[in-house]
Amino acid sequence: MIPHERISAALKGANAAGRVGLxxxxxxxxxxxxxFIDTLRSIASVAEVxxxxxxxxxxxxxxxxxxxASHIAIESGVSLRWILAELEAAxxxxxxxxxxxxxxxxxxxxxxxxxxxxVRAGVCGFIVPDLPLEEGDELRAALDTSGxxxxxxxxxxxxxxxxKALCAASKGFVYAVTVKGVTGGASELPPEVPGYLDTIREHxxxxxxxxxxxxxxxQIAALAPHTDGVIVGxxxxxxxxxxxxxxxxxxxxxx
Numbered sequence: 001m002i003p004h005e006r007i008s009a010a011l012k013g014a015n016a017a018g019r020v021g022l023x024x025x026x027x028x029x030x031x032x033x034x035x036f037i038d039t040l041r042s043i044a045s046v047a048e049v050x051x052x053x054x055x056x057x058x059x060x061x062x063x064x065x066x067x068x069a070s071h072i073a074i075e076s077g078v079s080l081r082w083i084l085a086e087l088e089a090a091x092x093x094x095x096x097x098x099x100x101x102x103x104x105x106x107x108x109x110x111x112x113x114x115x116x117x118x119v120r121a122g123v124c125g126f127i128v129p130d131l132p133l134e135e136g137d138e139l140r141a142a143l144d145t146s147g148x149x150x151x152x153x154x155x156x157x158x159x160x161x162x163x164k165a166l167c168a169a170s171k172g173f174v175y176a177v178t179v180k181g182v183t184g185g186a187s188e189l190p191p192e193v194p195g196y197l198d199t200i201r202e203h204x205x206x207x208x209x210x211x212x213x214x215x216x217x218x219q220i221a222a223l224a225p226h227t228d229g230v231i232v233g234x235x236x237x238x239x240x241x242x243x244x245x246x247x248x249x250x251x252x253x254x255x
Contacts, residue, residue, distance in 0.1 A: 003096070003147045004124060004125050004147055004148060004171040005147075006096040006124050007049055007172035008172055008206050010048040010049055010096055011049065011229045014229070015207075015228055019224075019254065020220060020227060020228065020229060021048040021049065021228055021229030021230070022046065022229065022253065022254070023047065023048060023049045023051055023098075023230065024050055024051065024233075024236050024250055025051040025232065025237070026039065026040065026043060026050070026052060026053065026240065026246075027055060027066060027069035027070055028053060028073060028078050028086075029055065029073040029076055029078030029082070029083070030055075030069040030070075030073045030237070030240065031069070031241055033073070036078075037090045039240070041094070042245075043247060044097075048229060049096045049097075049124075049229070050095050050098070051100050051127065051231060052083065052098070052100065053070065053099075054083060054099055054100065054101035055069075055070040055079075056070055056102045056104070056105065057070075057074065058102075065237050065238055066234060066237055069241070079105075080099075080105045081109070083099070083121075084117050084120075084121040087122055088122070090122075092122060093122070097121075097122060098124060098125045098127060098151065098172065099125075099127070100127040103130050106126075111139050111142035112142050115143055115145060115148060119148070124149060124172065125143070125149025125150065125151055125172045126148065126149065126151065127153070129153060133162075133169060140169070149172030151170055151171065151172050151173060151174070151175050152167070152170035152174060153166070153176075154166050154167070154174060154176050155177040156178075156179070156190075156192070156193075156196055163199070164203050167200065167203040167204040168204075170204070170206065172206065172207075173208060173209045173228070173229060174207070175231070176200050177211060178210050178214065179213045189214070189219060189222075189223075193210070193223070194222070197210055197223065198226055201226075201227075207228035208228050209231050210226075210227040210229070211230070211233065212231075214230050214235070215234065215235030216235075216253070220253055220254075232250070236250070
C-alpha cells in the first residue's frame with residue numbers, strides 16, 4: 001500500500017469498527033533515548049497512527065511541555081538522522097508513523113534523500129507546521145515521488161477558500177487545530193469546535209483529525225461524532241515524563 005494511503009486506511013478502519021482513531025504524539029528520544037523504540041512500540045500497539053516529533057530548538061507551535069521534551073532530546077543527541085536510523089532498524093511497528101518536524105531539519109537533510117530514507121524507515125508522511133501551503137511545492141514533489149503524505153493544518157482562523165485549498169492539498173489526513181495558540185494550552189475546547197470540524201469534513205474525502213488541547217476521555221467522546229481521529233500530544237508527553245505506562249493512559253482515553 002502507498003505510504004500515505006496507510007495513514008488514511010488505519011483511521012478509516014477504526015471508524016468502520018465504531019471508534020474514533022487515536023493519534024498519539026511523542027517527542028523522539030524522550031524521556032529516555034535508549035528506550036525510544038520500546039516506548040514507540042508500546043504506543044503503536046493501541047494507536048491507529050503515531051506522530052513522532054523531531055526535536056527542534058525553537059518549536060514555535062508547541063507549548064512548554066513539548067518544548068521541554070525537545071530541549072532534553074536534543075541535549076541527548078537526538079536528530080532526524082538518528083530517528084530514521086532507529087526506525088529503519090526497528091522494522092514494522094504495527095501503526096503508520098508520521099513525523100512532525102519544523103522545516104529547517106528537513107532542508108538540512110535534503111528533500112530527495114529524506115524521501116528515500118523515510119521509505120526505508122517505514123515513515124508514511126510529515127506534518128510541517130511552519131511550512132505555508134504556497135511554499136511547499138518542492139517538499140511536496142519530493143514526498144509525492146515516494147508516496148509520502150504532506151499533512152496540512154487547518155485552524156479556526158482559516159478562511160473558507162483557504163480551508164478548501166488546504167484540504168485538497170493534504171494527504172493521509174487533514175490536521176484540524178482545535179484552539180488558537182500552542183499545543184497543550186487549553187483545558188476546555190471551545191463550544192464551536194464540533195461545527196468547525198463538521199465544516200472541514202465537508203471539504204475532504206480523507207480523514208480529519210482534531211488536535212491541540214485534547215487530553216481527556218470526555219473530550220474525545222464529545223468530538224467522536226465530528227472527527228475521524230484525535231491527536232493527543234502534551235498529555236501523553238506528561239505521562240511519559242512522570243514515568244507512567246503510555247499504553248495504559250491511551251487505553252483510558254477510548255470513549
